[in-house]
Amino acid sequence: MLYFQRAYLADEALPHDEIDDLFEKLQPVQPPPSLIQRILNSVNQLPRHPLAQQPQSPLSLDSGAMDDIDGLDSLVVRKEGLPPS
Amino acid sequence: MQIQHRRTKGQVPEISDGVLASQTLAGDQHAFEVLVQRYSTPLFNFICHFLGDYDQACDISQQVFLQLYISLPTLRTGEPLKAWLFQVARNRCLDELRRKRAIHFSELESTSDDDELSPLAAMPDESPLPEELAERHDLQLCLQRAIQALPPKFRSVVVLRYANQLSFSEIGRVLKMPEATAKTYFQRAKPLLRTALASERPVVPAC
Numbered sequence: 237m238l239y240f241q242r243a244y245l246a247d248e249a250l251p252h253d254e255i256d257d258l259f260e261k262l263q264p265v266q267p268p269p270s271l272i273q274r275i276l277n278s279v280n281q282l283p284r285h286p287l288a289q290q291p292q293s294p295l296s297l298d299s300g301a302m303d304d305i306d307g308l309d310s311l312v313v314r315k316e317g318l319p320p321s
Numbered sequence: 322m323q324i325q326h327r328r329t330k331g332q333v334p335e336i337s338d339g340v341l342a343s344q345t346l347a348g349d350q351h352a353f354e355v356l357v358q359r360y361s362t363p364l365f366n367f368i369c370h371f372l373g374d375y376d377q378a379c380d381i382s383q384q385v386f387l388q389l390y391i392s393l394p395t396l397r398t399g400e401p402l403k404a405w406l407f408q409v410a411r412n413r414c415l416d417e418l419r420r421k422r423a424i425h426f427s428e429l430e431s432t433s434d435d436d437e438l439s440p441l442a443a444m445p446d447e448s449p450l451p452e453e454l455a456e457r458h459d460l461q462l463c464l465q466r467a468i469q470a471l472p473p474k475f476r477s478v479v480v481l482r483y484a485n486q487l488s489f490s491e492i493g494r495v496l497k498m499p500e501a502t503a504k505t506y507f508q509r510a511k512p513l514l515r516t517a518l519a520s521e522r523p524v525v526p527a528c
Contacts, residue, residue, distance in 0.1 A: 267365040
């Protein structure tokens with residue numbers, strides 16, 4: 237049986253009691269081994285994100301790099317007749 | 322350009338949620354798989370302990386990650402996804418409780434042995450248990466029933482605390498409440514847990 241560490245309680249200013257002792261014995265429930273694949277299979281049935289459908293160069297891993305990708309323009313509906321803002 | 326890594330104790334630095342989200346948006350399905358592997362077990366634990374239903378936990382876990390995939394373009398990639406995922410999971414659980422509310426009352430008068438609601442009941446048990454294992458199994462059922470006896474707002478805090486081992490600060494972020502409120506809910510849940518446990522395990526005195 238796995239018993240959780242009590243470290244997560246150490247820095248909390250709450251008194252420790254017998255209820256905490258009992259619930260420290262609460263076992264984690266393991267998901268079925270097939271759950272991850274089931275999730276991925278269902279996600280694979282969804283349409284790809286618009287950005288993923290565009291042929292593009294390898295991405296940098298900077299979270300701000302998304303703004304530099306020309307593919308984002310495809311998400312913007314252009315109204316050519318309007319004056320520039 | 323920086324690669325955002327998150328270092329876990331004793332392990333090589335792992336790629337942050339934000340980077341994985343960005344990679345997923347760019348078409349890297351393996352990146353999304355990493356996110357699923359990272360959060361599927363803790364989310365499943367939360368959902369399973371919250372609802373007390375193993376099969377429902379599978380379904381709702383799947384829904385949460387579908388929601389994640391759909392919502393990726395709108396999420397802020399600079400922050401961990403943990404709080405958002407648990408929020409969605411909690412909301413889905415509440416939806417499920419509301420849906421079952423009309424049915425639940427009729428089931429209250431069924432057999433007092435609620436094993437069919439227990440996640441442990443879904444585990445195959447084909448051999449006789451030694452006495453010690455049987456006692457431990459019984460304890461898990463008691464703890465699960467005590468959790469199920471809590472009103473939803475207390476149940477969220479208790480499950481995040483005991484099953485997911487979140488700090489009250491993290492619980493507050495997940496449930497979008499002040500840390501002090503999370504502590505208050507937790508403390509208010511204790512007498513209810515004590516009462517529920519005392520009805521099954523006389524060694525724990527009721528308040």
